[in-house]
Amino acid sequence: MKNRDITLHINGEEYRLNVAVNRTLLDVLRDELGMTETKYGCGTGECGACTVLVEDKAVNSCLTLAATMDGKRITTVAGLADFGRLDHIQQAFVDEAAIQCGYCTPGMVMKTASLLAQNPDPSEAEIRHALEGNICRCTGYEKIVKAVRKAAETMPGRAAAVEPCKEVVQ
Amino acid sequence: MSSRILPDFDLLLPQSIPDAVELLSAHRDRITVMAGGTDVMVAMKFAQSPAQLPDYVMSLENVPGLAYVLFDPERGLRIGAKATVADLLAQSEVKRHYRALWHAAQTFATGQVRNTATVLGNLLRASPAGDCSCAIYAIGGVVVLHGTSGRREVDIDDFWLSYGVTARRPDELAVELILPLPAAGSRSAFKRMTRTSEDLAKLNVAVRLEMSGNTCVDARLAMGCVAPTPLRLTRTEALLKGRELTAEVLQRVAASVPWEISPIDDKRSTAEYRKQVSGVLLKRAIQEACGAA
Numbered sequence: 001m002k003n004r005d006i007t008l009h010i011n012g013e014e015y016r017l018n019v020a021v022n023r024t025l026l027d028v029l030r031d032e033l034g035m036t037e038t039k040y041g042c043g044t045g046e047c048g049a050c051t052v053l054v055e056d057k058a059v060n061s062c063l064t065l066a067a068t069m070d071g072k073r074i075t076t077v078a079g080l081a082d083f084g085r086l087d088h089i090q091q092a093f094v095d096e097a098a099i100q101c102g103y104c105t106p107g108m109v110m111k112t113a114s115l116l117a118q119n120p121d122p123s124e125a126e127i128r129h130a131l132e133g134n135i136c137r138c139t140g141y142e143k144i145v146k147a148v149r150k151a152a153e154t155m156p157g158r159a160a161a162v163e164p165c166k167e168v169v170q
Numbered sequence: 171m172s173s174r175i176l177p178d179f180d181l182l183l184p185q186s187i188p189d190a191v192e193l194l195s196a197h198r199d200r201i202t203v204m205a206g207g208t209d210v211m212v213a214m215k216f217a218q219s220p221a222q223l224p225d226y227v228m229s230l231e232n233v234p235g236l237a238y239v240l241f242d243p244e245r246g247l248r249i250g251a252k253a254t255v256a257d258l259l260a261q262s263e264v265k266r267h268y269r270a271l272w273h274a275a276q277t278f279a280t281g282q283v284r285n286t287a288t289v290l291g292n293l294l295r296a297s298p299a300g301d302c303s304c305a306i307y308a309i310g311g312v313v314v315l316h317g318t319s320g321r322r323e324v325d326i327d328d329f330w331l332s333y334g335v336t337a338r339r340p341d342e343l344a345v346e347l348i349l350p351l352p353a354a355g356s357r358s359a360f361k362r363m364t365r366t367s368e369d370l371a372k373l374n375v376a377v378r379l380e381m382s383g384n385t386c387v388d389a390r391l392a393m394g395c396v397a398p399t400p401l402r403l404t405r406t407e408a409l410l411k412g413r414e415l416t417a418e419v420l421q422r423v424a425a426s427v428p429w430e431i432s433p434i435d436d437k438r439s440t441a442e443y444r445k446q447v448s449g450v451l452l453k454r455a456i457q458e459a460c461g462a463a
Contacts, residue, residue: 001181021181021227024211027174043173044212045283046368057256057285062174063211064286065204067181068231111281132367133280 006070010035011079019066026050026061029076037078037106041135048134051107052076058114060133077106080113089113089151098147100138108134112148121152173215182228187236187316190343193228195318198340200225205236205252206287208279209295236345239264246311247349255284255292255302268349269459270358270376274305280368290344293326296334299370299395303330305360307392307400308376311349317342330399353388355381359459361451362394364438371395372439373448377455379410384460386410391452396431396444403430406452420456424449 001021008015010033019028029035029052038061041049045060052061053075080087086094089112099105108131115122115130122130127148128141136144152158182201184190194201202224204210210227217223230236236252241263249258258264258275265272278284278292278301292302293313312323315338324337331337338344352358362374373395380388389410391403406426413419426449433444 001183002178004181022176022179024176040174043215045208045280048280048282051282058282059286060208060282063208063283065181065207065211065227065229068183068204068207068229070231114281129367130281133282 004067004070006067008066008069009071009073011075017066021065021067023066024062025052025054025064025066025069025074028066029061029074035076035078038076039103039106041103041107046133046135047104048107048111048131049104051110051134053110053114056114056117058111075110075113077109080109088154088156089116089147092151092154093144093147096143096147096150098143100136104134104136104138108136108144112151115148116152116155120155120158122148124149176211176214177217177223179214179224180226182226183232184228184230185232187233187343187345190228190230190233191316191318191341193226194343195341197226201228201340202226203228203230203294203343205230205291206254208283208287209291241267243351245348246351249289249347249349251288251290251343251345253289255279255287255289256281258289258302259284267352268305268309268358270305270308270360270378271302271349273360274301274362274374274376277362277367278302283368290347293329293347294336294338294344296330296332296336296399297370298333298397298399298401299374300400301360301362301371301374301394303400304362304371304374304392304394305358305376306347306349307402308360308378308390309349309358310378310390311347313338313344314346314348315339315342316345321345323348327402333398353380355387357381357459359455361455361458363447363451370438373433373444373451375448375451375455377452377459379456379459381415381460385412385414387412393427393431393448393452395438396433396448401431403427403452405430410456415456415460420453423456424453427452 039049041047043062045063050062236250238250239253239261240248255275255278292300311326318341358378360376362371364371375393378390389407394400428445433441
């Protein structure tokens, strides 16, 4: 087949599409759906700018055939915000000024989302290992690592978990 | 070609292993099999000539039941064709019994690639630099192939024929990899040299030793990036077998490695450097395996 009818669930919305089989998921997101928040960097799975979550796992959308994603749940960086309100990861990147040109940021944020889902309290070494597939060419990784730490500390579930302890201290 | 635009092809989506074998048999070398796709996609984007491009890409997406990593106390570790490198890391028995493979998987490419790339795909790519390939070569095992004339097992020792070429026949689908149960006193380790984890290795090495006290009863040593395919260091293995692992023996073992390898100059390193460090890296892998117990 040269084209395939697929259904994608992107950021909670259902999309029924007819895609050419040689289109990547990144192509479909950007060119067919206009979701340009996911970036094209190297096209070979090295830079991580195109990182999205497929069924909650971080993958390079530039190396993923859209036609093989039928029925899958996909999250882009725009799917983290709630009606324009940034989520804790996005807010941590802003607060720590972990953004210079911003091109790598959507991929960094999505990789962070997958890391924190698996490991809500990562060490610096674990953060650096997790971000090995995301390249920033502006300014280095210090602020990005700090932002990931801050995101871990400000994760909504975590705040609730430590609250009873606060009462005990008071 | 470009890093963004994929060439034209027909997508095939078999629903079962027999379906897939039938398609392979019908289209033979005009077909490329895709499980994770992290290698296939890049190869298609950067094909140097139309002759390198497949007419058909066969995705295993709809073939059920191949995404397993199962530890069977009778037979060993079974890794299905769709099991990703991340799936290996999620299996505690891999860390416990197949340490070299676990370590290779842990440092393999990037998190995003580990979530997509399959272990069998690494073997089938037949690159001399494959990290999982190197570890699996040292551990040993068999690749299970299904073809029009039935099922057969190919020992990993006979699997790689030359650069990019395996013993898989055009009508065969690689269905699973089976690693043997580790023998008592067996231990393994993997080491690689590279600039950053996501780069391909400039040199990688894996060892599996069967020890009785400080005496090495049996050894399998594999090295990557030093020949057209992953390489077994059989002459160096002979220097270890039956010997106590003293500093002198380790020194002799390390000195033997450069004579057994034929590395080249490429963008990641030079032949001279690879020869220089190969023995040291092997020695450290042996020491790590013994230390890890």
